Amino acid sequence: MNKLLISLLVTLGITGVAHAAGDAAEGKQKVAVCAACHGADGNSLAPNFPKLAGQNESYLLKQLKDIKAGDRTVLEMTGMLTNLSEEDLADISAFFASQKIQLGQAAEDQVAAGQQIFRAGIADKGVAACTACHGPQGKGNNAASFPALGGQSAAYIESSLKKFAAGERANDPAGMMRDIAVKMNDAEIKAVAQYVQGLH
Structure with missing residues (x-):
C-alpha cells in the first residue's frame, strides 16, 4: 500500500x-x-x-x-x-x-491516540499516516484533489471512514481510502476523527 x-x-x-x-x-x-x-x-x-x-x-x-x-x-x-x-x-x-472554516475541539481523551495515527499511521496494520496526503496541519493537497481535514466534524470523518471501510463510498483514487479504512477498528477511527476535529 x-x-x-x-x-x-x-x-x-x-x-x-x-x-x-x-x-x-x-x-x-x-x-x-x-x-x-x-x-x-x-x-x-x-x-x-x-x-x-x-x-x-x-x-x-x-x-x-x-x-x-x-x-x-x-x-x-x-x-x-x-x-x-x-x-x-x-x-x-x-x-x-474561499470561506473560513470554524474550528472544532478534539475530545482530550482521544488526542494522543488520534495524533499517533494521523502522524505515523498504524505500522503493524499497514495503515499509512494521514499526513502523507492530508498534510501535517490537515490542509490537504489542492493540486491532487486531496481534502483538507483540519477542523472537520468528527462525526462526519468517522462516518466517512466507516463508509470507505464498508465499500459504501468508492470514489477515492485507486481505492486508497478504502484500503486504509478497512484496516482500522472503530476505536482507531474514532480517535483519528476526534483528533482531526481539533486540528488546525
Whole structure:
C-alpha cells in the first residue's frame, strides 16, 4: 500500500490534476439551497453534514461532479445537482473554498491516540499516516484533489471512514481510502476523527 501511495503521489505531482476555475462571487449567488445542510458560509451546524468552508476547491469540485454523475451516493443530495452546469459547480466550489472554516475541539481523551495515527499511521496494520496526503496541519493537497481535514466534524470523518471501510463510498483514487479504512477498528477511527476535529 505504501508503494502504491508513493507512486500515486509522485504521478499526481508530476502530471497534476485539473484545477477548478470557479468564480467565488458568482458561487455566492448559487449556494442558497446548500445552506440548509452546510450553512450559509459552509460551516455546517449539523455534525453529520460536512463543513465545506475552506475546503480545497479542486476536491469540492470533484465531489460535486461525482455526486452529480452517480459515482458517489449522497441520499440527501439526490437530484439537487441535476440542473447545475459545470460552471455552476465550479463557482459553488470556489465560493466554499474561499470561506473560513470554524474550528472544532478534539475530545482530550482521544488526542494522543488520534495524533499517533494521523502522524505515523498504524505500522503493524499497514495503515499509512494521514499526513502523507492530508498534510501535517490537515490542509490537504489542492493540486491532487486531496481534502483538507483540519477542523472537520468528527462525526462526519468517522462516518466517512466507516463508509470507505464498508465499500459504501468508492470514489477515492485507486481505492486508497478504502484500503486504509478497512484496516482500522472503530476505536482507531474514532480517535483519528476526534483528533482531526481539533486540528488546525
